[in-house]
Amino acid sequence: MAPPAPIQPQPFRPAAMRIGALLAGLCVLAALLSLVWTPHPVEGIDISARLQPPGGAHPLGTDQLGRDILSMLMVGARTSLAVALIAVGIGMAAGVPLGLLAAARRGGIVDAVVMRLNDLVFAFPSLVIAILVTAILGPSATNAILAIGIFNIPVFARVTRGAALSLWTLDFVRAARLAGKGAARISAEHILPNIAALLIVQGTIQFSLGILAEAGLSYVGLGAQPPVPSWGRMLADAQTLIALAPHVALMPGLAIVLTVLGLNLLGDGLRDRLDPRLGGQG
Amino acid sequence: MTLLSVQGLRLALGGREILAGVDLAIAPGTVTGLVGASGSGKSLAALAIMGLAPEGAATGGSVRLGGREMQGAPEADLCRIRGRDIAMIFQEPLTALDPLRTIGDQVAETLLIHRACPRPEARARAGAMLARVGLPPERVPPGRYPHELSGGQRQRVAIAMAVALRPRLLIADEPTTALDVVTQAQILGLMRGFVAAEGMALLLISHDLAVVAGMADRVAVMSEGRIVEEGPARALIAQPAHAATRALVAAATHRPARAAPPAPGPDAAPLLACREVSRSYPLPRPHPFAARPRLLALDRVSLALARGESLGIVGASGSGKSTLGRAVLGLDPIDGGEITLGGVRVDPARMPQALRARMQAVFQDPYASFDPRQSVGRLVAEPFHLAPDVPAAERRDRVAEALRDVGLSPDDAGRRIHAFSGGQRQRIALARALVLRPDLIVLDEAVSALDPAVRARILDLLAALQARHGLAYLFIGHDLEVVGAITDRVIVLEAGRIVETGPTARLLAAPAHPHTQALVAAVPRLPP
Numbered sequence: 001m002a003p004p005a006p007i008q009p010q011p012f013r014p015a016a017m018r019i020g021a022l023l024a025g026l027c028v029l030a031a032l033l034s035l036v037w038t039p040h041p042v043e044g045i046d047i048s049a050r051l052q053p054p055g056g057a058h059p060l061g062t063d064q065l066g067r068d069i070l071s072m073l074m075v076g077a078r079t080s081l082a083v084a085l086i087a088v089g090i091g092m093a094a095g096v097p098l099g100l101l102a103a104a105r106r107g108g109i110v111d112a113v114v115m116r117l118n119d120l121v122f123a124f125p126s127l128v129i130a131i132l133v134t135a136i137l138g139p140s141a142t143n144a145i146l147a148i149g150i151f152n153i154p155v156f157a158r159v160t161r162g163a164a165l166s167l168w169t170l171d172f173v174r175a176a177r178l179a180g181k182g183a184a185r186i187s188a189e190h191i192l193p194n195i196a197a198l199l200i201v202q203g204t205i206q207f208s209l210g211i212l213a214e215a216g217l218s219y220v221g222l223g224a225q226p227p228v229p230s231w232g233r234m235l236a237d238a239q240t241l242i243a244l245a246p247h248v249a250l251m252p253g254l255a256i257v258l259t260v261l262g263l264n265l266l267g268d269g270l271r272d273r274l275d276p277r278l279g280g281q282g
Numbered sequence: 283m284t285l286l287s288v289q290g291l292r293l294a295l296g297g298r299e300i301l302a303g304v305d306l307a308i309a310p311g312t313v314t315g316l317v318g319a320s321g322s323g324k325s326l327a328a329l330a331i332m333g334l335a336p337e338g339a340a341t342g343g344s345v346r347l348g349g350r351e352m353q354g355a356p357e358a359d360l361c362r363i364r365g366r367d368i369a370m371i372f373q374e375p376l377t378a379l380d381p382l383r384t385i386g387d388q389v390a391e392t393l394l395i396h397r398a399c400p401r402p403e404a405r406a407r408a409g410a411m412l413a414r415v416g417l418p419p420e421r422v423p424p425g426r427y428p429h430e431l432s433g434g435q436r437q438r439v440a441i442a443m444a445v446a447l448r449p450r451l452l453i454a455d456e457p458t459t460a461l462d463v464v465t466q467a468q469i470l471g472l473m474r475g476f477v478a479a480e481g482m483a484l485l486l487i488s489h490d491l492a493v494v495a496g497m498a499d500r501v502a503v504m505s506e507g508r509i510v511e512e513g514p515a516r517a518l519i520a521q522p523a524h525a526a527t528r529a530l531v532a533a534a535t536h537r538p539a540r541a542a543p544p545a546p547g548p549d550a551a552p553l554l555a556c557r558e559v560s561r562s563y564p565l566p567r568p569h570p571f572a573a574r575p576r577l578l579a580l581d582r583v584s585l586a587l588a589r590g591e592s593l594g595i596v597g598a599s600g601s602g603k604s605t606l607g608r609a610v611l612g613l614d615p616i617d618g619g620e621i622t623l624g625g626v627r628v629d630p631a632r633m634p635q636a637l638r639a640r641m642q643a644v645f646q647d648p649y650a651s652f653d654p655r656q657s658v659g660r661l662v663a664e665p666f667h668l669a670p671d672v673p674a675a676e677r678r679d680r681v682a683e684a685l686r687d688v689g690l691s692p693d694d695a696g697r698r699i700h701a702f703s704g705g706q707r708q709r710i711a712l713a714r715a716l717v718l719r720p721d722l723i724v725l726d727e728a729v730s731a732l733d734p735a736v737r738a739r740i741l742d743l744l745a746a747l748q749a750r751h752g753l754a755y756l757f758i759g760h761d762l763e764v765v766g767a768i769t770d771r772v773i774v775l776e777a778g779r780i781v782e783t784g785p786t787a788r789l790l791a792a793p794a795h796p797h798t799q800a801l802v803a804a805v806p807r808l809p810p
Contacts, residue, residue: 170650171646171647171651174608175645176664178611178613178638178641178642178665180668181667185667190653193655194653194655
């Protein structure tokens with residue numbers, strides 16, 4: 001019996017991953033920098049300098065209130081990243097243990113209850129859940145986090161359970177049972193480290209989806225509230241001006257597209273890198 | 283007149299030379315065996331002959347089929363040759379078939395791709411072909427999917443696909459290594475019949491000289507990327523010239539030297555006792571409102587194993603032998619009866635740590651037996667979970683001692699598991715089983731995945747460890763000869779029931795039950 005042969009990774013992968021890391025890194029850097037410095041204050045309303053095209057003192061132009069778009073994008077990155085990151089955190093913190101539990105009690109009543117609850121959450125579109133949460137708690141960035149986070153839980157629970165189920169049938173888990181280890185210990189010591197790569201990849205995908213979801217919620221007014229800048233609301237505000245000053249809508253749109261693209265490329269690259277079957281570092 | 287002529291076939295993968303000039307000639311209608319230890323390059327040679335060398339491999343030399351050069355021929359030409367003139371059967375019948383297509387469609391596909399006939403006729407010919415390989419439509423309809431078949435039946439489908447167009451050359455790469463001995467004998471017989479009836483040439487690749495010996499007219503021995511010896515099968519096995527051939531012959535006839543089993547005391551209680559053990563599995567309901575039928579995997583099995591003794595459990599796939607092993611280990615529950623170890627009841631729901639520590643196991647697949655993310659030292663030390671009061675320094679010493687015991691170096695503790703071969707991994711699995719100094723080790727097909735030379739060394743090691751530590755073995759396997767090499771007594775299981783039991787030598791020499799006779803007859807042997 002031979003070990004599974006490594007699959008040759010495609011040659012353009014490393015370059016794609018580097019581009020992804022660059023785009024995502026740029027977004028993180030902008031968000032961090034905005035904590036200490038922005039080119040202009042984001043609350044600096046200057047009606048006389050409104051709708052200026054890119055160039056000069058405002059590299060990406062100004063919006064309908066004369067605010068610097070670059071500064072707003074930088075601060076908006078903070079909102080997007082924070083919301084997506086915490087939402088992924090909530091999804092992992094709740095979803096992974098649930099998935100491990102379901103796999104450990106596979107075929108039992110606990111498994112059935114966990115998975116049917118997952119189906120229940122899946123049955124609602126994310127926007128409906130978000131509207132539900134904000135209807136109860138009021139619109140804010142915190143509630144957007146909660147809404148997106150709840151939606152992440154079943155995603156992580158399913159991925160975890162699926163991967164854990166196939167590991168539970170392997171002989172090394174049997175060997176661990178022979179060493180007297182219980183289901184909780186086996187899940188923590190043997191299952192979790194072996195599915196970590198998969199979870200990291202799923203995490204980057206959910207992260208980029210979180211950014212999209214936050215932009216969507218802000219767009220319909222259920223996310224971060226003014227004056228906190230957010231990419232989705234910038235897009236919504238610029239919508240009526242699209243014929244007059246297209247750059248006002250274009251810049252936040254590009255920011256969303258490039259960040260999500262970057263995270264997806266990074267996630268793909270990480271999967272190739274972390275999956276031992278694909279010939280990387282196991 | 284040769285059908286296939288291979289001259290100076292070279293293959294390098296990632297800068298490492300794997301085939302260093304293979305020369306081979308196959309005459310039409312003959313069976314050629316290609317044998318060699320694991321890693322000698324047999325499988326890559328077969329793939330390179332087909333023009334299917336892995337991506338990134340550099341190949342050279344000449345492969346001529348019926349006088350036509352295949353090396354460097356355009357892919358479109360090779361596609362016309364593959365399946366029509368040369369066909370191949372692979373080792374793993376599950377992955378060689380498309381899981382989403384019916385077996386009838388898969389056999390018909392070969393005919394359709396080569397435009398041998400229109401679709402309805404291809405269907406009919408596929409059905410006839412499946413019937414010829416022993417899958418008649420009334421028992422196994424062509425509308426079945428691969429997952430509904432057993433391993434042996436899947437390999438029959440693979441044969442039907444390969445021979446559908448009556449290729450001139452059939453290449454079979456370890457076609458029976460994943461099967462039990464009885465099924466192996468059936469599949470080999472089927473292939474032999476086809477080759478004779480259709481006048482095909484067969485290149486049979488195997489690591490087991492005994493498998494090839496019963497089939498081949500000529501045998502070529504491969505070692506380190508070269509054919510080191512070639513000749514008529516009988517002559518070559520009777521008088522092997524090259525060291526690699528002698529090693530293969532020795533491995534196929536090897537029996538480990540064993541000490542006599544300890545004489546049982548007059549009223550000594552057995553170490554392990556199973557009384558009327560039964561276990562059944564629920565099957566899918568035939569229709570939504572039917573009661574679930576149950577498959578009886580173990581039917582009132584009773585056995586006793588004394589301290590220091592070794593007992594073999596032999597049976598074909600699905601006979602319940604692994605179920606019995608897992609029940610003894612307390613991994614799976616039983617429905618009826620009782621299992622005791624040293625007088626204490628084995629119950630998976632309530633297993634005292636002290637009882638757990640008295641038995642360990644080695645499993646079949648050396649690649650699935652270890653958590654790939656842990657060091658060897660940590661893997662071997664895993665059973666210390668059962669002995670939390672052993673201090674760290676003593677753990678290290680005992681891991682080192684266990685590694686030395688199985689013929690590895692204590693320095694190996696710091697290495698990662700992927701650095702080790704299949705045989706070395708089974709040694710590490712043994713070290714893990716030994717580290718707590720248990721009374722009983724369950725060996726569940728522990729040597730079935732290894733090639734004969736490695737298997738022989740592991741069997742020697744098992745015999746030596748048993749003598750040194752007074753271990754009791756429950757040795758589970760499908761090959762009566764292999765099981766017999768290491769056990770004093772054998773129990774033969776068929777469909778969950780014990781059909782025969784007795785001293786190993788007696789069972790091998792004079793099997794009484796028809797099923798035991800079939801098992802003994804199926805064991806591949808070198809000609810005397």
